[in-house]
Amino acid sequence: MAFDAYQKREFKLVGTRVPRPDGIDKVTGRAMYGADPVAPGMLVGRILRSPHAHAKIVAIDTSEALALPGVKAVVTGADFVLPQDAFLADIGENAMAQGKSLYDGHAVAAVAAISAEVAKAALKKIKVTYEVLPHVTDVDAAMKAAAPVVREGLRLESVPDGAGGNVTHFCEFGHGDLAAGFAKADKIVERSFKTAATHQGYIEPHACLASVTADGKADLWCCTQGQFNVRWLCSELMGMEASQLRVTPSEIGGGFGGKTTVFIEPVALMLSKKAGRPVKIVMSRDEVFRATGPTVSTSIDVKIGMTKDGRITAGEAKLRYSGGAYQCMTVEMGGQAAFACYDLEAVRTQGWNVLTNRPKEAAYRAPGAPQAIYAVESVVDELCQEFGLDPIEVRIKNAAKKGTKSSYGPTFDDIGLMATLEAAKKHPHYTAPLKPGQARGVSCGFWFNFGGNTCVTLNVNTDGTVGVTEGNPDIGGSRASISLMAAEELGIPYEKVRTIVADTASLGFCDVTDGSRVTFAVGIATIRAARDAIKKMCGRAAKIWGIAEEAVEWREGAAHPAGPNAGKFPPMTLAEIAAVSFQTGGPIAGHHEVNADGAGVSFGVHLVDLEVDKETGATKIQRYTVFQDAGKAVHPDYVEGQMQGGAAQGIGWALNEEYIYGDDGRLQNAGFLDYRVPVASDLPPIEAVILEIPNPGHPYGVRGVGETSIVPPLAAISNGISRAVGKRLQQLPMSPPRVLKAIKSA
Amino acid sequence: MVKVLLWGSLRAHTDGQAEVELEAKSFKEVLDKLAEAYPGLRPQIERGVSMAIDGRIYREAWFTEIRPDSEVVVMPYMTGG
Structure with a gap:
C-alpha cells in the first residue's frame, strides 16, 4: 500500500480518556465469553490427554466409551486427514496426536456426551496402549547428539550439517567485523543465561461451541484473538470450504498472543460433525497449562566488548530456543531483536530452534524478544558496573537512532529510544535516593510491530x-x-x-x-x-x-x-x-x-527499585516506571494499561513463573497455586510515562504499544537483583531459592 | 540494479554473499529474481519473508516500488503476539 503519511494536526477527541464501551x-x-454460548441439544466435549512426555500410541480402543449410554461421538487422530502444508499439519497434529504423544498433556482422543459426568466416565473407558519412549525437555540437553530425537523430518534447509537431531532451524543476523570490534574493547564479558518457558496466564480458559449441520455448514463460537485465522485453520483441518464455516468471536478474557491459534476448536467441530449435534468444549486450567502454548524456553550466550568510557565495540549472541515438539521460528525474532537497541559497528546473532517434549509454543507479547534482550541487557549492565558507569548514560552513548543501521539490517527512520532514555534520566525516579538494602535496575526494550x-x-x-x-x-x-x-x-x-x-x-x-x-x-x-x-x-x-x-x-x-x-x-x-x-x-x-505496512518499531525503558530479603531470597518490587514511545496515544488510559500490564507480566516472568518438569517429563505445576503469577499485593503502582514520537507511517502518528512493555522487565529486575546481592543472576525466574543460592555464593 | 541485503544464514545459498544485486523494481520482483538466481533461497521465500524498503518493513506488498537507490533488506516473516 502507499503510506498514508503522518501529518501534524490538532486533535479534538484522539488523546482523550473517554469511557470504555465494554x-x-x-x-x-x-x-459473553467463550464458555457462555449455549445451543439446543448441545453436548459436552472432553479430551483425553497423554500422561507421557514421549510415547508411541500403539492402539486406541474406543469401543467401551462409545457403548456408554449418553456418549454420542468419539474422535481420535484417525478422524483427521492432515493437510500437506507443514504449518497446518503441525496445528492439526497438536490438536489431536497422530501416532505419537509428543508431550505430557497431548490430546489423544475426545468424546461428546450428554453431560460432563458421562463425558468424564467415557474418557476412562478409552483404552490407549502406549510404548513409552525416551524424552527430553531441556533445550541444552536436546541439542546434544545423543539426545532422544523428538520428531524426524522437520529439519529445514537452513540447518548446517552436523547439528543434533532435534535442531530444526538455524538463523544468523548482523554486520561488521566482530574480531576487530572485540579487539577495540577494554573489557569483554561473556555470560550464559537460561529462561524458563512461561505461560501467558490469561484468566479465561479456551472455550468454544461448534455446530456442524448435516448439509456441511458449520458455526463456531470461540474465544480467540483472530476469528478469520480460526476459520482458515479449522476449515483446512476439517476439509471444508471457508465460506461454509462461520466463526464468531466472543469477548476475550486475555490472550497476550496465546489465543492466536487453535487447540480445541477442530476437535469440537469434528465431534459435532460425528454426533450431529452442537458440542461445547471448555478447557480446565490444568489443560490450559499442559496443552496450550507457553513461550519458548531458552539458553543464550552473550559476549559484549566495551571501552572504559562506555562505548560498545562489538556484540554477539547465540540463542537456543525450544518451541516444544514443533517447528518454531521465534528464535528469528529473538535474533533480530537482541541488539536492536544499540548502534553497533560489529554485531552478530545466531539462533537455533530445538525440539523438546514440551507443548507447542504459542506467541506471547513480543515473542522471542524478552529472552534475547534480557541476556544482552544483563551483560551491558555488568559492563557498566565493571567500569563504574551510569547505566542510562551508557545506553544513551550507544543508542540506536535515526540513521542507525540496525542489528537486523534496515536503517532506522524516526525512532524514540533516545527520547525514552532522556525521559528516564530526567525522571524523579532515576534520581531518587535508594534506601539501605534497595537496588535499582534499568533496561531498554524493543519490538517491531506490524x-x-x-x-x-x-x-x-x-x-x-x-x-x-x-x-x-x-x-x-x-x-x-x-x-x-x-x-x-x-x-x-x-x-x-x-x-x-x-x-x-x-x-x-x-x-x-x-x-x-x-x-x-x-x-x-x-x-x-x-x-x-x-x-x-x-x-x-x-x-x-x-x-x-x-x-x-x-x-x-x-x-x-x-x-x-x-x-x-x-x-x-x-x-x-x-x-x-x-x-x-x-x-x-x-x-x-x-x-x-509501516507500523513503526517501538522502544521502551524500564526503571525498577527493589529489595531482596537476604534470609529468604524473596524480592519485593518497590517502585516501577515504564517509559515508552507510543506514537500518538489514541486513548491514554489504554496505552498506560498496556505499559503497566506488560510490566506486571514481566515482573512475574522475572521472579516466579516457570514450567517445571519432573524427571518423568511431566509438568509439575499446571495450576495457579503452583505456577505463581503476580497478584496485586506483589506489585507497586506502576507509573507509565508515554512518549509521543509520531509514527510517520500512520495518518495520526499511531504506533503499536501492546508488546514492547514486556521486553525490559526481565533484565531490569535481574540487573536490580544482581546489584542488590552482589552477584550476576543468569537464570529466570529469579525465584527465592535461586536468589538465595546466589546470595550464598556471592 | 538494486542492492538486496540478506540475513546472515541465507548466505549459504548465495555463494557466501550477504548482499546481492538484482534488476528489480518491486517487492515481488526482488523475490522472484532472488529465487531464480539462487534456487536455494526458494524454500525460505515460499515459507514467507518480510522486506524492509528504505527502513520500513513490509510483510506482503508485491507492488511496493523499489528505486535503484532504495535500501532493501530481506527479513524473516514478522510475527507477533
Whole structure:
C-alpha cells in the first residue's frame, strides 16, 4: 500500500480518556465469553490427554466409551486427514496426536456426551496402549547428539550439517567485523543465561461451541484473538470450504498472543460433525497449562566488548530456543531483536530452534524478544558496573537512532529510544535516593510491530449515529480507540459512534489481533472508511445544493460549500445528510480494505527499585516506571494499561513463573497455586510515562504499544537483583531459592 | 540494479554473499529474481519473508516500488503476539 503519511494536526477527541464501551458489561457479568454460548441439544466435549512426555500410541480402543449410554461421538487422530502444508499439519497434529504423544498433556482422543459426568466416565473407558519412549525437555540437553530425537523430518534447509537431531532451524543476523570490534574493547564479558518457558496466564480458559449441520455448514463460537485465522485453520483441518464455516468471536478474557491459534476448536467441530449435534468444549486450567502454548524456553550466550568510557565495540549472541515438539521460528525474532537497541559497528546473532517434549509454543507479547534482550541487557549492565558507569548514560552513548543501521539490517527512520532514555534520566525516579538494602535496575526494550490485512465498514445511520464494523477481537481497548478515530475524522461526538467486532461472514478477512497491529492498522482502515463516507456525504450535499461535488468540503462534522464561488448554503451536518439519505441515493457507508505496512518499531525503558530479603531470597518490587514511545496515544488510559500490564507480566516472568518438569517429563505445576503469577499485593503502582514520537507511517502518528512493555522487565529486575546481592543472576525466574543460592555464593 | 541485503544464514545459498544485486523494481520482483538466481533461497521465500524498503518493513506488498537507490533488506516473516 502507499503510506498514508503522518501529518501534524490538532486533535479534538484522539488523546482523550473517554469511557470504555465494554466496561459495564464486563463488571456486571453480562459480557459473553467463550464458555457462555449455549445451543439446543448441545453436548459436552472432553479430551483425553497423554500422561507421557514421549510415547508411541500403539492402539486406541474406543469401543467401551462409545457403548456408554449418553456418549454420542468419539474422535481420535484417525478422524483427521492432515493437510500437506507443514504449518497446518503441525496445528492439526497438536490438536489431536497422530501416532505419537509428543508431550505430557497431548490430546489423544475426545468424546461428546450428554453431560460432563458421562463425558468424564467415557474418557476412562478409552483404552490407549502406549510404548513409552525416551524424552527430553531441556533445550541444552536436546541439542546434544545423543539426545532422544523428538520428531524426524522437520529439519529445514537452513540447518548446517552436523547439528543434533532435534535442531530444526538455524538463523544468523548482523554486520561488521566482530574480531576487530572485540579487539577495540577494554573489557569483554561473556555470560550464559537460561529462561524458563512461561505461560501467558490469561484468566479465561479456551472455550468454544461448534455446530456442524448435516448439509456441511458449520458455526463456531470461540474465544480467540483472530476469528478469520480460526476459520482458515479449522476449515483446512476439517476439509471444508471457508465460506461454509462461520466463526464468531466472543469477548476475550486475555490472550497476550496465546489465543492466536487453535487447540480445541477442530476437535469440537469434528465431534459435532460425528454426533450431529452442537458440542461445547471448555478447557480446565490444568489443560490450559499442559496443552496450550507457553513461550519458548531458552539458553543464550552473550559476549559484549566495551571501552572504559562506555562505548560498545562489538556484540554477539547465540540463542537456543525450544518451541516444544514443533517447528518454531521465534528464535528469528529473538535474533533480530537482541541488539536492536544499540548502534553497533560489529554485531552478530545466531539462533537455533530445538525440539523438546514440551507443548507447542504459542506467541506471547513480543515473542522471542524478552529472552534475547534480557541476556544482552544483563551483560551491558555488568559492563557498566565493571567500569563504574551510569547505566542510562551508557545506553544513551550507544543508542540506536535515526540513521542507525540496525542489528537486523534496515536503517532506522524516526525512532524514540533516545527520547525514552532522556525521559528516564530526567525522571524523579532515576534520581531518587535508594534506601539501605534497595537496588535499582534499568533496561531498554524493543519490538517491531506490524500492520496486516484489515477491513472496516462504517455505516452512517439515519439518526446521525455511526456504526463501525471491524474484524479484530478487542483485547486491549481497540473498540474505544477505533470509535475515537472515526469520531475524530467525521467530526462528531465519540458517543455517536459504536464499534463492533464482526463474525467471519460479515466482513472481509482481517489478520489476527497480534503484533500490536490493531490500533495502527484498523485505525488506518477506519480513517479511510470515514473519508470514504465523507466523500459520499459531500456528494449528497452537492446534489441537494445543485453544485459540483468538488465544490463541497467537510469540516467540523458538516458539509460546507468550499468557497464563495460554490454558492451560499448553510452547512449540512452528518445527521442532516443522514436523515435524508434514503431520498438522496440510499444508505451511506464507507469501506476500506488494506494490507497495512509501516507500523513503526517501538522502544521502551524500564526503571525498577527493589529489595531482596537476604534470609529468604524473596524480592519485593518497590517502585516501577515504564517509559515508552507510543506514537500518538489514541486513548491514554489504554496505552498506560498496556505499559503497566506488560510490566506486571514481566515482573512475574522475572521472579516466579516457570514450567517445571519432573524427571518423568511431566509438568509439575499446571495450576495457579503452583505456577505463581503476580497478584496485586506483589506489585507497586506502576507509573507509565508515554512518549509521543509520531509514527510517520500512520495518518495520526499511531504506533503499536501492546508488546514492547514486556521486553525490559526481565533484565531490569535481574540487573536490580544482581546489584542488590552482589552477584550476576543468569537464570529466570529469579525465584527465592535461586536468589538465595546466589546470595550464598556471592 | 538494486542492492538486496540478506540475513546472515541465507548466505549459504548465495555463494557466501550477504548482499546481492538484482534488476528489480518491486517487492515481488526482488523475490522472484532472488529465487531464480539462487534456487536455494526458494524454500525460505515460499515459507514467507518480510522486506524492509528504505527502513520500513513490509510483510506482503508485491507492488511496493523499489528505486535503484532504495535500501532493501530481506527479513524473516514478522510475527507477533
